[in-house]
Amino acid sequence: MSPVDPAASAPGPGVPVLEAEALGQRYNGRDVLRQVSFSLRPGESLGVIGESGAGKSTLARLLMALERPASGVVRWAGEDVQALSATQRRLRRTQVQMVFQDPYSSLDPRWRVGRSVMEPLQLLRMSPQARQERLSAVLAAVQLEPDAALRFPHQFSGGQRQRLAIARALVTRPALIVADEPLSALDVSVQAQILSLLRDLQRREGISLVLISHDLPAVEVLCDQALVLRDGQVVEQGSAATVLGDPRHPYTQSLLAALA
Amino acid sequence: MTDEVRPAPALRAGPQASSTALLRVRGLQVWLPAPRGAWLQALHGVDLDLDRGESLALVGESGSGKTMTALALMGLLPQGARMSGQIELDGQPLQTLDDTAWCALRGRRMAMVFQEPLTALNPLQPILAQVMEPIQVHRLAPDRTATRARAMELLEQVGLESRMAAAYPHQLSGGQRQRALIATALAAAPDLLIADEPTTALDARLRVQMLALLQSLVADRGMGLLLISHDLALTARRVQRLAVLYGGRLMEQGPAAELLERPRHPYTQALWAARPRLGAGRDQPLHPLPGSVPALGQTGAGCPFAPRCPLAQPRCGEQPPAWDGGLACWEVGP
Numbered sequence: 001m002s003p004v005d006p007a008a009s010a011p012g013p014g015v016p017v018l019e020a021e022a023l024g025q026r027y028n029g030r031d032v033l034r035q036v037s038f039s040l041r042p043g044e045s046l047g048v049i050g051e052s053g054a055g056k057s058t059l060a061r062l063l064m065a066l067e068r069p070a071s072g073v074v075r076w077a078g079e080d081v082q083a084l085s086a087t088q089r090r091l092r093r094t095q096v097q098m099v100f101q102d103p104y105s106s107l108d109p110r111w112r113v114g115r116s117v118m119e120p121l122q123l124l125r126m127s128p129q130a131r132q133e134r135l136s137a138v139l140a141a142v143q144l145e146p147d148a149a150l151r152f153p154h155q156f157s158g159g160q161r162q163r164l165a166i167a168r169a170l171v172t173r174p175a176l177i178v179a180d181e182p183l184s185a186l187d188v189s190v191q192a193q194i195l196s197l198l199r200d201l202q203r204r205e206g207i208s209l210v211l212i213s214h215d216l217p218a219v220e221v222l223c224d225q226a227l228v229l230r231d232g233q234v235v236e237q238g239s240a241a242t243v244l245g246d247p248r249h250p251y252t253q254s255l256l257a258a259l260a
Numbered sequence: 261m262t263d264e265v266r267p268a269p270a271l272r273a274g275p276q277a278s279s280t281a282l283l284r285v286r287g288l289q290v291w292l293p294a295p296r297g298a299w300l301q302a303l304h305g306v307d308l309d310l311d312r313g314e315s316l317a318l319v320g321e322s323g324s325g326k327t328m329t330a331l332a333l334m335g336l337l338p339q340g341a342r343m344s345g346q347i348e349l350d351g352q353p354l355q356t357l358d359d360t361a362w363c364a365l366r367g368r369r370m371a372m373v374f375q376e377p378l379t380a381l382n383p384l385q386p387i388l389a390q391v392m393e394p395i396q397v398h399r400l401a402p403d404r405t406a407t408r409a410r411a412m413e414l415l416e417q418v419g420l421e422s423r424m425a426a427a428y429p430h431q432l433s434g435g436q437r438q439r440a441l442i443a444t445a446l447a448a449a450p451d452l453l454i455a456d457e458p459t460t461a462l463d464a465r466l467r468v469q470m471l472a473l474l475q476s477l478v479a480d481r482g483m484g485l486l487l488i489s490h491d492l493a494l495t496a497r498r499v500q501r502l503a504v505l506y507g508g509r510l511m512e513q514g515p516a517a518e519l520l521e522r523p524r525h526p527y528t529q530a531l532w533a534a535r536p537r538l539g540a541g542r543d544q545p546l547h548p549l550p551g552s553v554p555a556l557g558q559t560g561a562g563c564p565f566a567p568r569c570p571l572a573q574p575r576c577g578e579q580p581p582a583w584d585g586g587l588a589c590w591e592v593g594p
Binding site (some may be wrong): 052158159160166187188189190192195196199216217219221222223240241244254255256259 | 322568
């Protein structure tokens with residue numbers, strides 16, 4: 001298998017970028033996630049809402065194929081990720097990237113950030129010059145100066161580090177980003193910067209987003225669909241506008257009441 | 261209540277107590293030692309007032325100085341830190357107290373609920389024993405039976421079932437642990453409770469429950485509550501007064517409802533505007549505040565918010581505006 005042009009593995013029109021079908025996970029004989037199903041068309045975004053322990057991060061790991069599910073299927077661009085060979089899965093990874101709550105987890109403290117941001121490009125066959133161009137492009141996309149690439153992670157503020165983590169996720173031109181609480185480690189005055197950046201990226205680049213968050217206004221701003229998890233079960237699912245604007249389930253109602 | 265076994269507090273300020281504020285802080289400054297003999301100033305003169313039966317939220321982003329304020333009030337500043345200014349509890353100055361006097365005061369007259377209940381609770385002791393400890397240490401009950409009864413009563417007040425009394429911290433959920441921690445803080449019936457709000461330890465729904473619980477305790481016990489919070493959205497509607505800190509200085513303070521409806525300081529306004537509104541739709545305008553919170557010691561000579569402030573004039577960066585009791589701003593003067 002040779003490295004591929006990322007465009008070659010991009011989904012065709014109409015093929016969902018991400019699908020979960022009756023997805024479930026068990027740890028130590030205990031169900032931590034049960035029967036999660038959804039489908040995202042290219043450019044569409046999903047908000048996964050729930051409190052700690054609801055199974056949100058387990059779902060993220062399954063969607064990223066970092067764990068094997070106990071039951072059900074995850075499909076990237078129509079392909080069952082468990083049926084892919086390790087090599088194939090690594091290549092497909094350029095299409096599915098992740099942003100974590102703590103931006104430090106995607107930036108090596110000993111590396112100049114340019115190297116961390118470019119690292120995912122190793123999966124692709126690209127000339128050094130093309131890599132540099134791509135680096136400049138993603139730094140510009142997250143509104144950082146080009147010379148930021150030469151500095152180390154500790155030389156940036158929390159908000160800038162989260163921009164860098166997003167730049168790293170963008171560098172391979174993914175069709176989908178899974179973001180696990182990307183705002184909650186940031187100061188309130190900086191959260192809106194990242195929120196605004198993510199919304200711009202959706203609009204400009206047509207990227208699909210799975211946003212895992214207990215920040216309901218953020219889900220409203222970024223997502224088409226919403227899914228509410230409680231104790232590993234989906235209690236409510238539908239369009240984000242309906243789930244947040246006219247929730248049916250008492251649990252969703254209680255989450256919304258907490259913000260009123 | 262078991263007030264009859266509670267000895268007269270040593271520092272009660274006598275008949276005029278009702279006219280004295282429970283907590284009065286003036287010009288609180290704190291410096292932290294830095295490498296090569298340098299000092300970093302964490303607080304640049306903070307004034308606070310809190311009455312009995314009142315709740316005040318000290319709101320600020322990371323590095324604004326809110327936790328440093330709480331630690332100074334509790335006499336728990338890090339080793340080597342320097343402090344100036346006045347702190348009075350019931351008219352009694354605290355900044356001159358020695359260690360013994362502080363120990364008699366802490367937990368007894370003033371108690372603190374820390375951010376992370378799992379680190380603040382002893383993992384090897386059942387909850388009940390941990391609630392009984394302050395009652396025993398400060399000799400607030402005549403014997404073990406009374407101590408136990410009082411501890412059980414406290415657990416009930418914070419909404420923990422009696423069967424939880426024998427549980428160890430790891431057997432409780434996050435919310436139950438926070439309740440247990442509040443019970444230990446309340447055990448000695450303090451006049452002032454300082455609660456450092458968890459940033460990520462608890463979910464919104466649990467935090468709202470916790471705030472409601474603390475508020476009811478303030479009302480029932482006539483306690484003063486100082487809440488340290490990074491989350492305005494959740495806190496602002498659930499306390500009586502707000503004080504907004506930025507870069508170690510107070511920006512604005514006043515009744516919470518007033519600050520929510522008519523914020524005057526550009527920083528308070530920017531914080532309000534930066535939150536997306538639920539129900540305002542996917543295309544709602546976002547108002548990000550450019551720049552980032554200054555690191556400790558990175559604030560200039562003037563107003564710490566000046567570099568990010570839409571109204572800033574040259575003098576804002578040169579000289580800090582005076583604090584008039586409700587506002588510190590050159591541009592939005594009284």
